[in-house]
Amino acid sequence: MKVAIIGSGYVGLVAAACFAELGNDVICVDNDAAKLAALQAGCTPIHEQYLPELLARHRGTRLAFSASVTDAVRASAVVFIAVGTPPAESGEADLSYVEAVAHDIAQGLNGYKVIIEKSTVPVYTCEWIRRVITMNTPQAFDVVSNPEFLREGTAVRDFFYPDRIVVGADSPRAAEVLRRLYAPLTSGAYYQAAMVARPEGARVPPPLVVTDSNSAELIKHASNAFLAMKISFINAVANLCDAVGADVQQVREGIGLDLRIGRSFFNPGLGYGGSCFPKDLLAFRAVARESGYDFGLLTEVIKINQEQRRLFIKKIRSALWTLRGKRLGVLGLAFKGGTDDIRESPAMEIVKALVGESCDVCVYDPAATANARACLGDSVRYANTPYEAATGAHALLILTDWDEFSGLDFAQLAAVMKHRLIIDGRNLYDPSTVAASGFMYYSIGRPVAQPEPRLSTVPAARPSTPQGAEHTAQARPEEVSAPQG
Numbered sequence: 001m002k003v004a005i006i007g008s009g010y011v012g013l014v015a016a017a018c019f020a021e022l023g024n025d026v027i028c029v030d031n032d033a034a035k036l037a038a039l040q041a042g043c044t045p046i047h048e049q050y051l052p053e054l055l056a057r058h059r060g061t062r063l064a065f066s067a068s069v070t071d072a073v074r075a076s077a078v079v080f081i082a083v084g085t086p087p088a089e090s091g092e093a094d095l096s097y098v099e100a101v102a103h104d105i106a107q108g109l110n111g112y113k114v115i116i117e118k119s120t121v122p123v124y125t126c127e128w129i130r131r132v133i134t135m136n137t138p139q140a141f142d143v144v145s146n147p148e149f150l151r152e153g154t155a156v157r158d159f160f161y162p163d164r165i166v167v168g169a170d171s172p173r174a175a176e177v178l179r180r181l182y183a184p185l186t187s188g189a190y191y192q193a194a195m196v197a198r199p200e201g202a203r204v205p206p207p208l209v210v211t212d213s214n215s216a217e218l219i220k221h222a223s224n225a226f227l228a229m230k231i232s233f234i235n236a237v238a239n240l241c242d243a244v245g246a247d248v249q250q251v252r253e254g255i256g257l258d259l260r261i262g263r264s265f266f267n268p269g270l271g272y273g274g275s276c277f278p279k280d281l282l283a284f285r286a287v288a289r290e291s292g293y294d295f296g297l298l299t300e301v302i303k304i305n306q307e308q309r310r311l312f313i314k315k316i317r318s319a320l321w322t323l324r325g326k327r328l329g330v331l332g333l334a335f336k337g338g339t340d341d342i343r344e345s346p347a348m349e350i351v352k353a354l355v356g357e358s359c360d361v362c363v364y365d366p367a368a369t370a371n372a373r374a375c376l377g378d379s380v381r382y383a384n385t386p387y388e389a390a391t392g393a394h395a396l397l398i399l400t401d402w403d404e405f406s407g408l409d410f411a412q413l414a415a416v417m418k419h420r421l422i423i424d425g426r427n428l429y430d431p432s433t434v435a436a437s438g439f440m441y442y443s444i445g446r447p448v449a450q451p452e453p454r455l456s457t458v459p460a461a462r463p464s465t466p467q468g469a470e471h472t473a474q475a476r477p478e479e480v481s482a483p484q485g
């Protein structure tokens, strides 16, 4: 099928590459000349697994880039709108880009086409697009909502292995076009030679759910809001665990084994960030408000999320006493592992707060350093490895759940750090393992783990004294790394 995709951000570019992989001829449009030139020259502007390979495979054959919406629309049977919907001051999504694109699409219509809304938008957006196009052209067309559920970092995998494909079509003709477009996935044919291995538990072939367009738009917002609610819920439980001395990992396991609840998206941490959840929750709440419904639950979800970062700073303070002048190694700046995206990143907010408290901060991130540097400038130091970030530090903070950070070499850290203290905002470690390596370990919703005094510090011959008392009394303070200023 001939496909036009307007907007080459995360959603548009991944969709363009993946639809090309499914055998379609795709034109990807963007009005950012520098970005287009980079894409045409073979660059991949975002850090996304499998995307460089897909772009290299299809660029110049099934995948072209263009600055002209009208030309792309003329050449295509389906047109995806995948432009940004940033939040306005009120929290509502700013739909001016979508409206402008709808105008341009109308200019290019030269026969029946299906216009597919893929940006995350409030309910009734399809109706508005329909109205704008109708006012600007006599040509026949349909508007469909086809929300995406891709996660940054695993977007290509999520495209090929979705839990479901939602098609919000108000006409059978348009629904049929979308069914054909997704047939390689829904028939299972694509999986015979898929470039991305099937993830554990993936639903293959995925179900395609046809709804009306208003319902599809709500499905997208409600899905993100529900996931954000799960995260805020477990973070609130973690805070309670901190207060009563319980272990949130055990509590999570006990709750999550209930199949009705489940364990996914139930990891406590620093709260959700990124370009989607924070913005979408505000937009969803604004949609509800505008429709006369006060969705107060969302306000609480947002409040818990914001508080989570503040509580983490408090935890750092409780571990270090005073912050001014403390040297801190920071692992992670991206809003989550696997991406270079720092938008609404809890890590960035925490780093800025620590700089504001006059801490000497040295940061390391496997992919997001360039983006962070543009924002943090020389207010922090930048390291090339986790160990460089930790060198001379009073404490090491883990702020992003990169895989690389769950396999740190504690002996190497101990050799370079000033104090053996780790404050983990992502619960990447088993506390007893860290403590056994001689570190004091703070995490989220779990008791602080203290290192045992090391046997080597105990004088050999004095067997009459009770062992526990002996160890405590004889351990040299520097061996157990008391976290002082």
Ligand code: UGA
Pocket (backbone or CB within 6 Å): 120, 148, 149, 150, 151, 152, 153, 224, 227, 231, 264, 265, 266, 267, 268, 269, 270, 271, 272, 273, 274, 275, 276, 277, 280, 335, 336, 337
């Ligand atoms: C999210 C949704 O997961 C996608 O389904 C959706 O398509 C996308 O938004 C969108 O609307 O475009 P994304 O923002 O890429 O995807 O990231 P997630 O993996 O959902 O993570 C969001 C935030 O929640 C991250 O900061 C992450 O660290 C945090 N998180 C996630 C937790 O704190 N705990 C968890 O258990 C899971």
